[in-house]
Amino acid sequence: MLTADRRPLTAVRRVVTDPRWLPLWVWVGYMLALPIVDWLTAGEAYPLLSTIGVLLQLGAVLIFLSRAWPWPRLAATVVVAVSVTWLLEWVGSTTGLPFGEYDYSALLQPQLFGVPLLIP
Secondary structure (H helix, E strand, C coil), X not given: CCCCXXXXXXXXXXXXXXXXXXXHHHHHHHHHHHHHHHHHCXXXXXXXXXXXXXXXXXXXXXXXXXXHCCHHHHHHHHHHHHHHHHHHHHHHHHHCCCCCCCCCCCCCCCEECCEECCCC
């Protein structure tokens, strides 16, 4: 007689009920609610809503990485990733290379040399 493998269901149940996954569920819930709140505010709150979404995602990623990596490695990775990403965005928005010409509006604040700090 064949029996059902319950491992996938157990894994799903663990992800849904384990409080260590709460940062992920907060971010997912926010992202699901964001279009509704944006619609209810007629787009007026979108800059703030997108900023909160980016910060929630960053927080969730940092929480998960902090569980797997020692703090010095996590801090070094964040510094390198943010620095390199900001530099590439600055080069791209200044020269048009490699993505073509583009710039950022003043809606995303604060900015450093024309690149919003949320971008990296």
